[in-house]
Amino acid sequence: MKDIIFDPPTKFDFKCADYVPFRDREVCxxxxxxxxxxxxxxxxxxxxxxxxxxxxxxxxxxxxxATLFSRLKEAAEKGExxxxxxxxPEPDTYIPLAQLINYFQVDxxxxxxxxxxxxxxxxxxxxxxxxxxxxAHSMLKYFVYQIDPKLRMxxxxxxxxxxxxxxxxxxxxxxxTEGGVSIASTSPGWTGHLAxxxxxxxxxxxxxxxxxDMGARLVTLHPLTVAQNSLHGVFxxxxxxxxxxxxxxxxxxxxxxxxxxxxxxxxxxTCGTYSSWQRMTSRLVLHGPVTPAVPSSMLQLWKTQVYVxxxxxxxxxxxxxxxx
Numbered sequence: 020m021k022d023i024i025f026d027p028p029t030k031f032d033f034k035c036a037d038y039v040p041f042r043d044r045e046v047c048x049x050x051x052x053x054x055x056x057x058x059x060x061x062x063x064x065x066x067x068x069x070x071x072x073x074x075x076x077x078x079x080x081x082x083x084x085a086t087l088f089s090r091l092k093e094a095a096e097k098g099e100x101x102x103x104x105x106x107x108p109e110p111d112t113y114i115p116l117a118q119l120i121n122y123f124q125v126d127x128x129x130x131x132x133x134x135x136x137x138x139x140x141x142x143x144x145x146x147x148x149x150x151x152x153x154x155a156h157s158m159l160k161y162f163v164y165q166i167d168p169k170l171r172m173x174x175x176x177x178x179x180x181x182x183x184x185x186x187x188x189x190x191x192x193x194x195x196t197e198g199g200v201s202i203a204s205t206s207p208g209w210t211g212h213l214a215x216x217x218x219x220x221x222x223x224x225x226x227x228x229x230x231x232d233m234g235a236r237l238v239t240l241h242p243l244t245v246a247q248n249s250l251h252g253v254f255x256x257x258x259x260x261x262x263x264x265x266x267x268x269x270x271x272x273x274x275x276x277x278x279x280x281x282x283x284x285x286x287x288x289t290c291g292t293y294s295s296w297q298r299m300t301s302r303l304v305l306h307g308p309v310t311p312a313v314p315s316s317m318l319q320l321w322k323t324q325v326y327v328x329x330x331x332x333x334x335x336x337x338x339x340x341x342x343x
Contacts, residue, residue: 028337038242040210040218041303041312050302054334058327062306063319070322073305079326083204083284084112086324088119090202090280095126102131102196104203104270104278106214108157108253112204117165127172131195134158134179135205135214139266143237145182146264152253155179180235180268189234189274199277206284207304209247209296211313215269217241218312222271230311231320234271240264247296250289272317283318286328293330294343301331 035042053062059073076082087103094101120127137154138146148155163177176195180188193199205213216222221238224230240263249260275281285304288295304315305325318325 040241040243041307041310046307047299047303050306051299051335053302053306055329055332058302058305058332063308066309067319068321068323071319071325072323073325073327075327075329075332077329079284079286079328080111082326083282084115084119086282087112087116087202087204088125091120091127091130092123092125094201095129098129100129100131100197100201102133102200102202104133104135104192104200104205104274105158105162106135106204106206107154108152108161108251110157110161113158113162114165117162120170121165121167125170127166127170130172131176131200132158132162132172132178133192133200133270136267136269137180138264139237139268141265143266145180145185145237145268147181148179185235185237185268188268189271192235192270192274193277199279200274201278202280202282203275203278204282204284205275205315205318206287207297207300207315209243209300210241211300211304211315212241212244213272213275213315213317215240215244215267216272216314217244218314222311222314224311227309227311231272231276231317234273235269236271237266237268239266256290272314275317276321281318281321281323283315283323283325284328285325285331288328288330293333295331298331298333298335301327 056075058075061067091101134154138150146153148159150156158179163171178191184191207213210217215238217238217240219239219241221236222230222233245260245263248254248263249258250256254262285297285301287297303313307313307316309316309319
């Protein structure tokens with residue numbers, strides 16, 4: 020048998036699978052090579068808002084909690100209304116935030132909160148708040164009911180998508196918040212989705228402007244979103260894709276656009292390991308083209324503070340000796 024000679028690596032060209040939302044390999048390779056503090060630069064200043072700010076730091080999660088708490092406390096002290104658009108499930112955000120509210124005795128009577136999304140079944144029936152893996156369940160259990168009853172917001176100011184309200188969810192949000200939530204807190208999924216704004220048919224329109232004006236609706240989840248969530252604790256972290264609902268109710272791009280403040284955190288890894296599907300997604304979101312194929316890229320258009328964990332900003336490439 021002829022000996023195999025390990026010459027320098029050769030290029031192997033191929034087209035991405037059809038289900039991959041963003042398939043421009045040339046752009047992806049350019050973005051892959053940006054790492055560390057270089058991620059903080061504006062690589063596309065002609066499209067990025069001057070106040071689209073990126074900060075690479077160790078463990079940005081406490082900064083998110085501090086931001087939500089300080090904004091709420093300031094509004095409460097002034098006797099002003101305040102509103103939050105929140106991702107779920109986030110017990111590690113909710114529990115310390117609720118404890119800070121209790122410790123500092125912050126009056127939440129004028130706080131309104133909105134869950135970004137909720138699971139739905141194959142027929143479009145939205146999961147109830149009693150569903151253990153549900154987003155409303157998490158928000159109620161780990162945030163709302165952790166707040167001292169004498170400080171807690173009225174339950175009519177706690178909102179999440181339901182079968183009864185999904186058609187009017189964006190309208191309800193705009194009316195209660197007088198034009199848009201005070202702050203939208205987000206983090207991108209594997210497809211680059213924001214909330215469950217996936218690159219799917221329910222969000223297909225002819226122009227970017229039309230897409231950015233789309234409100235809340237039901238959506239069929241992208242296969243990568245199902246795979247991603249099978250690794251989440253609520254579904255056992257074991258690739259049990261059959262247990263992940265196939266559809267969801269979600270806010271739309273308009274709800275994020277109308278927010279008065281936006282904060283985004285990129286810090287998701289597989290239980291603290293180096294392994295992370297978010298590392299490449301982060302680069303596409305931050306410096307790729309603004310496109311519905313990478314929904315969170317919309318944030319480049321507006322004033323937004325993005326915090327990127329150093330682990331997500333780390334360089335990456337072919338690691339021949341490393342498996343899963």
